[in-house]
Amino acid sequence: MIFRQLLEVETCTYSYLLGDEVSKEAILIDSVKKMTDQYIQLLNELDLTLKIVVDTHLHADHITGTGLLSKETGCTIYQGIPARSSGVSKTFQDNDLISAGEINLSAIYTPGHTDDSYCFLLNKVTPYLLFTGDTLLIRGTGRTDFQNGSSRQQYNSIFKKLLTLPESTKVFPGHDYNGMTMSTLKEERLFNPRLQVADCSEYEELMSSLKLTRPRFMDQAIPANLHCGQ
Numbered sequence: 001m002i003f004r005q006l007l008e009v010e011t012c013t014y015s016y017l018l019g020d021e022v023s024k025e026a027i028l029i030d031s032v033k034k035m036t037d038q039y040i041q042l043l044n045e046l047d048l049t050l051k052i053v054v055d056t057h058l059h060a061d062h063i064t065g066t067g068l069l070s071k072e073t074g075c076t077i078y079q080g081i082p083a084r085s086s087g088v089s090k091t092f093q094d095n096d097l098i099s100a101g102e103i104n105l106s107a108i109y110t111p112g113h114t115d116d117s118y119c120f121l122l123n124k125v126t127p128y129l130l131f132t133g134d135t136l137l138i139r140g141t142g143r144t145d146f147q148n149g150s151s152r153q154q155y156n157s158i159f160k161k162l163l164t165l166p167e168s169t170k171v172f173p174g175h176d177y178n179g180m181t182m183s184t185l186k187e188e189r190l191f192n193p194r195l196q197v198a199d200c201s202e203y204e205e206l207m208s209s210l211k212l213t214r215p216r217f218m219d220q221a222i223p224a225n226l227h228c229g230q
């Protein structure tokens with residue numbers, strides 16, 4: 001499988017390109033609109049056909065590339081239920097498969113950061129690869145204070161869903177602001193300060209004590225992303 005982790009530096013956003021070497025079909029997770037030309041060039045260089053673009057959730061910090069990529073390449077835009085954006089061509093829910101060629105991503109509904117947050121699991125070979133969006137970050141978790149976020153739901157998503165996967169599972173987050181590129185579930189269980197809580201109410205307290213500023217591009221990003229960035 002072709003696998004590329006791509007960084008958009010201004011918002012520290014990671015996008016993930018997965019390509020099937022036989023069928024040459026590709027899926028792009030969490031694209032950023034301003035990187036579209038670079039993605040298309042890379043797809044051409046790797047002789048890949050972009051079949052699917054999908055976001056882990058409706059982003060508040062950057063404009064998604066899904067709409068423009070669909071326009072430019074004809075790829076299908078997938079969005080998880082409750083899918084709210086116009087221009088989406090396919091919706092999915094918990095446990096659904098998102099497939100291109102031999103690549104099969106299982107959608108895991110993980111509300112909490114937002115009420116439309118999903119993680120995607122590639123579990124064909126071990127260790128599994130888990131794309132966690134902003135649900136589980138490296139040594140952190142996504143904020144839960146807007147977009148119908150809920151720290152209670154996020155606790156359940158992380159502890160009752162993600163952490164039931166094998167501990168060797170590799171974690172690829174939606175962002176990292178410290179230059180970390182990947183982790184494992186074992187590492188996060190042990191060293192992620194947000195996961196060192198005794199129970200859900202302790203997690204809720206921890207999350208409500210955070211003093212967070214508004215994302216810089218929120219007022220542009222959310223309205224644009226409700227139209228797939230178009």
Ligand code: FE
Pocket residue numbers: 057058059060061113134142
């Ligand atoms: Fe987010």
